[in-house]
């Protein structure tokens with residue numbers, strides 16, 4: 001049965017899509033069967049993974065316009081269901097409207113080990129569907145005060161999903177991104193993130209992702225960050241994070 005992990009944060013530019021791509025690439029390289037689902041009309045993950053924007057979106061599947069297998073595209077970093085701007089302002093009405101994605105993904109649960117849901121910063125109905133469908137959440141956060149403030153919003157949303165639709169929803173942790181390792185302020189804010197995470201009964205991952213121009217270069221060229229410059233800081237940091245997360249996922253399976 002696939003574990004379903006949402007990348008969630010109230011803040012745009014937190015590193016959700018970048019982290020989703022790195023996780024897709026890293027776990028695929030480890031032999032996991034990975035499906036990424038782009039739930040953001042801006043389609044950043046679709047772009048980064050060099051998938052086809054004109055492809056069927058998850059919403060096409062949710063509204064019954066095609067089968068889920070017809071929406072899956074294959075890439076070197078695992079499979080993806082892509083997004084495009086038709087996902088902006090999606091409306092889903094009726095009872096159980098937050099359950100639709102969970103039901104839509106069910107036929108694929110035994111085809112994959114990991115399903116990654118990349119969400120939009122605005123907490124829309126697709127994000128609520130992602131939290132309903134997920135085993136757990138990762139909260140990427142740029143290490144600054146605005147992202148620290150936004151952490152509370154992300155937590156409130158997760159809590160409301162737990163209370164209403166998904167009591168078992170885990171928070172795997174907060175991943176600090178775009179860290180400037182020489183900045184004292186960043187180090188202080190990282191400490192504040194640790195306190196905030198502890199208050200949410202979760203952790204800040206000990207792997208942290210440094211700010212690196214290579215990330216933007218790889219994305220502009222639609223290259224896999226982990227193989228584009230494998231010895232660069234960002235690729236090594238993401239590899240460490242993937243190893244750290246793998247241990248956490250294995251422990252919960254035991």
Ligand SMILES: Nc1ncnc2c1ncn2[C@@H]1O[C@H](COP(=O)(O)OP(=O)(O)O)[C@@H](O)[C@H]1O
Pocket residue numbers: 009011012013014015016017018019044121177178179209210211212213215216219234
């Ligand atoms: N570690 C990093 N170093 C430098 N730039 C980064 C890093 N992580 C992300 N970025 C850049 O920051 C921007 C936002 O990242 P993205 O992953 O799209 O965030 P989100 O999905 O949360 O909106 C992108 O332009 C991306 O290239």
Ligand SMILES: [Mg+2]
Pocket residue numbers: 016017018040044045118119
């Ligand atoms: Mg994004």
